Amino acid sequence: MSKRNNSLADRKKSKSKLKTAISQRKNSDSQENNFYYEFQNFYNQAQTTTFMKFEYMKEFFNLGLTEFPTDEEINQIQLEILTTSGWNTNLKKNWTLNEKKVLIWLVGKLSQLRNEDLRDLSAELFEEVSKMICRRDKEQCKLKWTQMQKVALQQQPFRPEEDKKLYEIIMQYQSIDQGQKWSQISQELNQNSTVYRSSKQCRERWLNHLNPKISKEPWTDDEDIQLLTIVKEMGRRWAEISKVMDGKRSENNLKNRFNSLLKKEKDLPYLQTQNGSVTNLDDLLSGYTGPEITDLQRQVIEAVLAKLKWRSSETQNKNNHKKSIDIQELQNNHVKSTFQQQTSYTIGNIEQEYDIQGLTPCLVNVDKNIIYFCTHEILEQFYDFHQQKQQQQFKDHLHRIKSELHIYDTGFQNFKSTLSMIEEIDDSQRSHQNLYTNDIDDYHSFRHEIHPPMEN
Structure with missing residues (x-):
């Protein structure tokens, strides 16, 4: 009898909270406060529909759930949010587990009713979802859903339209001296994209591909020498080295070029360590990717530097010799061209007296095809x-x-x-x-x- 009385008391208490919340919602001028009414209207329709694609959803999304939320569970969560959220209409940043469950439930039910693919949902669907989630707009709902996708960057490379949009956003931030706030840039990029891009992905895409300062030309000997010299002094701090080199080479490009230069020098002599043991280049560099470099590794860099400087000097001498040959050939071609121009004359007749004023006397050797310009004497x-x-x-x-x-x-x-x-x-x-x-x-x-x- 007491349990029944407690159950009735709980129900009366819940109804009392609901009436109070509804009364307060009716007096609110904000459209955001209508989420529960929108949810109740959809809930009555969704109760008659069983979601059939939860296994498909788990295959392509990181849900963090083993079962699809029940209708009763979602209704209870929405009621708790209604009664505990207060009347603050500001948008929230982080998602709670209960909010995530509501999002999964709404997306699942709506996509099935609208016959939409979970991996290619329309903007209209997220518009409907945002109306039924407290203090979340459609951009936040879409962003959270795309964040749960199991798609790797390698499977979804940046599309040309994404590159263009990302470039425009970064240029806009730079024009107002806001720097590069990658979290905000990522959020703005994802507003109209079906593929989620994290702030790290946006940063790497810009630094390694879109930055107009990045040089796509082959590495020169001078750049190789500059890179090794800086690494010997600063270590493997690629972000800082990129700034020192005026951002002309990306961080990944610097790291790959450094490793490539050292791995090419397989003929370097074996080095003797302080304890007397002998090591080679592969053993010296394998398994070490930290920013700091050891004294022995610095010796390797100096040896590679010496070889690069010698090779650069030999290349310069060869280029100078070739340049002198090219200059001589150019001069010969110029003389030949001038001679050909001197012998390319047209035979004409003097028809008027004034034509004589512009004439220069000359003698012609017909056999040798030579014209000699001469004075009157x-x-x-x-x-x-x-x-x-x-x-x-x-x-x-x-x-x-x-x-x-x-x-x-x-x-x-x-x-x-x-x-x-x-x-x-x-x-x-x-x-x-x-x-x-x-x-x-x-x-x-x-x-x-x-x-x-x-x-x-």
Whole structure:
């Protein structure tokens, strides 16, 4: 009888609390205080629906639960939140276990009723969920749900749209001198994303990929020497080293490059420790990833540095030699190009008098295809020489003609002697003789025409 009385008393007490809470909620002007009314409306509908995908939910989300919360358990949690939360409408940061259970229950029930995949929920669903959770907005509900996903970063690499959004957020923070508050940046990025990105993931994405200061060029010998010199002094403090090197290389890039430089030097001599034992490079570096370096490791770095400096010097000498060859070749090509330009002329005609004003006298060697630009004095010398040459050619030609005429005169005298002998022939042949005489007279006339007699 007493147990029954206690049960009735508890129920009356619970109803009294509910009436008081509802009365206070009705007098509140804040829409946030209506979460319990929204929940009760949905609760009546959800009681008739059994969630069937809890195993699927556990497979892809870190729920921290072995069973899906019951309807009665969630109703009791919501009632306790209503009666104990007070009237503070400020949003909370950390989620309690009971709030997490309510979120899981609401997402499970709503996704089944709306036929949505738990791994690809709509923004409208989280809008409905936020109306039924005290002091949580839709961004917080979505962020908490995505945080529970079992998806590794390797399985979900940053998409181009995420990179663009992250870059814009960071630029906005830098423009107002707020620094890089990675927790706030992460929260803002996750508002419109289906994949949760932690503050650490955002920081690493920026430092290793998106930062415009990061150089994507191959490492130079000077950078390698600078890196080893700094590590020898500061140790393996990659974040600080990145700042010293003006942020041109990311922390991961610095660490990987340092390890790569040392592992390449397999031919380094064995080193003797203080106790007399001998060690090699692999034994010296294996299993040690802390920021500090030992004296023996510093010796290894110095040995690698010496080798890098020697190699850099040899490379520089080789480059200087190649550079001198390239310069010489460039000069030769320039001379060749200039010569080709000098011989590439077009033949033209002078049509107007004013064209002469812009002309430069020159002489041409046609056989060798060479043009010689000259002064007026040289041109006059050329004319004198050419005139003398023509006069000499004329004299030679005249002398040759005279020689030919002398030979002709000798032949004519012989011919004349022959004629005198013919005069003694008989009269019967004189008529024929006259024919020859007429021919001779014609010959004399022709000879006087081409070679007139010289006057005394």
